[in-house]
């Protein structure tokens with residue numbers, strides 16, 4: 543076998559070994575198959591919906607499960623960052639939904655427009671009203687590009703304003719990063735958003751990737767990097783926030799805290815930020831007189847404000863009080879994931895009010911617990927399994943290194959490998975991100991095996 547084939551094989555095997563360690567750590571005990579019967583409707587066939595269907599399918603002897611999902615193609619969203627880094631191709635992260643729906647589960651290719659939890663019904667766009675005994679509400683988050691003045695989703699990339707949260711956007715972003723190599727004195731601007739968002743680490747990942755790409759090409763000199771951050775620190779828990787601040791300093795990326803992007807002039811290449819006295823999830827009141835900062839840029843990476851989809855936001859299932867009401871996040875118990883008012887509704891993943899970071903890694907932990915609790919409810923028992931808020935975000939800090947941020951509720955650090963310093967970026971996490979996580983997602987998590 544040739545030398546680099548052997549090396550590649552070794553790296554892939556190591557990634558799978560690391561994956562195995564992560565899986566072993568979950569330690570979740572299966573329950574025996576239940577004979578409980580009920581009609582379960584799952585709204586959304588993304589990471590959470592398919593994983594939940596797989597667990598329920600394994601747990602129930604006699605199943606009646608329908609997933610309502612409009613898209614024929616399922617996208618592995620954590621791969622978008624690696625598309626923007628030129629590591630994955632677009633097709634590497636796309637699979638037909640039909641291949642992923644568990645056997646014995648019905649797929650209704652439609653989208654839900656209304657939720658009526660009082661009458662146990664959902665209204666779909668084309669198939670009329672569907673009734674349920676139990677509802678699993680997992681339609682993910684909605685990206686509200688139009689809340690940034692001057693931006694529209696279909697024109698992403700126009701005026702060199704990019705966003706890797708969008709499938710096409712991630713591809714255009716990599717094209718633009720490659721072109722930066724030939725620019726001399728250039729201003730690059732990066733920002734996150736003020737709302738709750740999926741993978742809060744992604745805006746930092748793309749900043750580091752761009753920096754690292756240019757260093758690899760010996761083209762970093764003469765380029766300024768500014769990062770406008772909504773929060774008062776780069777990240778919590780502080781262990782990770784402090785490490786990121788050190789890396790920003792070392793890599794000459796200037797952070798600007800408590801700034802919110804409100805408009806982009808893609809023709810004039812100007813980004814307008816508001817400087818808020820304190821971070822808040824509330825949309826800016828039009829009456830507010832915050833200081834405006836207008837920044838010229840050559841390349842911009844931004845993140846749109848996020849919320850639940852409109853049909854969730856307007857429903858009685860959305861949180862009605864406190865800061866979470868602004869995004870309409872589904873009001874569930876943070877441990878059992880059962881709705882606080884409607885006890886036959888379970889929700890988790892990006893759409894939920896769970897006070898943890900919204901990631902696929904969190905869903906891997908949430909789904910088996912949510913499924914066990916749903917089966918308990920069907921059997922007439924209390925939901926007893928409890929989720930501890932575990933989430934993980936592998937922040938790529940350069941090609942070849944990842945800071946693996948793992949934490950739970952109350953910002954408790956929860957490292958998978960307890961004897962490794964969690965506050966330092968490592969090559970082995972890069973190997974896992976590049977080679978291990980995608981197979982784990984498709985062949986483990988979505989099948990309800992890990």
Ligand SMILES: Cc1cc2nc3c(=O)[nH]c(=O)nc-3n(C[C@H](O)[C@H](O)[C@H](O)COP(=O)(O)OP(=O)(O)OC[C@H]3O[C@@H](n4cnc5c(N)ncnc54)[C@H](O)[C@@H]3O)c2cc1C
Nearest residue numbers: 586588589590619620653654681682741891892901902903
């Ligand atoms: C750029 C980026 C990087 C990321 N990096 C990581 C990472 O490194 N690690 C990590 O763990 N996570 C990462 N994530 C986050 C992860 O992808 C999400 O947390 C996860 O996909 C959320 O799963 P979900 O099922 O809640 O939502 P989704 O996967 O978004 O699925 C929601 C589904 O609901 C469907 N739906 C929407 N509206 C309706 C409707 N009206 N009716 C029926 N169905 C509907 C949608 O079509 C979709 O299929 C990243 C995400 C992005 C965008």
